[in-house]
Amino acid sequence: QQKSKEYMISAISHDLKTPLTAIRAYAEAMINDESLDIKDNKNKALVILNKSDYMKNMIDDLMMYNLLTTEYKMNFVELEGSEFFEMLFSGYDESCTQKKIKLTIDIDVQGKYKVDVRQMTRVVDNLMANALRYTPVDGYICMGAVSLDNEMPGWLKIGTENKTIPWKKDGLLIVVKNQGDGIIDKEKEKVFMPFYQSDDSRNKKLWNGVGLGLSIVKLVIEKHYGEVKVFSEGNSTMFTCWIPVHS
Numbered sequence: 001q002q003k004s005k006e007y008m009i010s011a012i013s014h015d016l017k018t019p020l021t022a023i024r025a026y027a028e029a030m031i032n033d034e035s036l037d038i039k040d041n042k043n044k045a046l047v048i049l050n051k052s053d054y055m056k057n058m059i060d061d062l063m064m065y066n067l068l069t070t071e072y073k074m075n076f077v078e079l080e081g082s083e084f085f086e087m088l089f090s091g092y093d094e095s096c097t098q099k100k101i102k103l104t105i106d107i108d109v110q111g112k113y114k115v116d117v118r119q120m121t122r123v124v125d126n127l128m129a130n131a132l133r134y135t136p137v138d139g140y141i142c143m144g145a146v147s148l149d150n151e152m153p154g155w156l157k158i159g160t161e162n163k164t165i166p167w168k169k170d171g172l173l174i175v176v177k178n179q180g181d182g183i184i185d186k187e188k189e190k191v192f193m194p195f196y197q198s199d200d201s202r203n204k205k206l207w208n209g210v211g212l213g214l215s216i217v218k219l220v221i222e223k224h225y226g227e228v229k230v231f232s233e234g235n236s237t238m239f240t241c242w243i244p245v246h247s
Contacts, residue, residue, distance in 0.1 A: 106144035131178035182232035
């Protein structure tokens with residue numbers, strides 16, 4: 001546990017130092033370089049703003065991760081049907097359009113579920129951010145929520161042979177699948193570790209420095225009495241979050 005804590009501190013320090021260095025450099029240029037015009041200063045101010053947002057998001061994730069690893073209590077509400085999940089998966093069209101990514105969304109939910117609305121929104125945001133990061137231009141992302149006693153969407157398979165995954169019989173499946181270089185078998189469980197970095201040269205460039213996003217996904221779903229799995233084969237990767245029916 002001590003080694004894990006030391007590793008996290010080292011990773012956080014590194015990930016915060018990089019944008020801080022850039023912010024300082026751009027701020028100094030804006031102050032000292034008299035040749036800069038209004039456009040140059042505006043461009044540098046935008047970089048500072050983006051780097052500041054990155055740091056804020058990292059600190060927000062760190063605070064949430066710390067909360068979730070303690071006795072943090074979920075604010076569960078009882079939901080029935082598809083309405084919440086239709087809202088949950090809305091708002092990603094523009095991000096995909098900018099990268100020329102084809103987005104497919106399937107929602108087919110029946111039954112009652114206990115959900116922390118805020119934290120489940122964080123789960124989908126984190127999974128989608130991860131998918132957008134690793135999907136190439138002109139690639140695809142498929143996402144959705146499906147009750148397991150319903151017919152599964154055609155894309156809910158993995159690999160070149162379109163393998164069907166053996167799901168649990170009851171409950172709800174929240175899925176984000178994206179095109180892109182996959183994750184080798186020995187690395188799959190490690191992607192949920194805080195600040196995971198691949199030791200494998202084939203994965204190091206792609207799956208490197210994922211921060212706390214997937215760790216938070218796992219913690220939130222487990223607090224919903226659920227389970228998270230990653231399936232990756234060929235040129236696709238799929239994250240599945242299973243939560244039980246509320247009885």
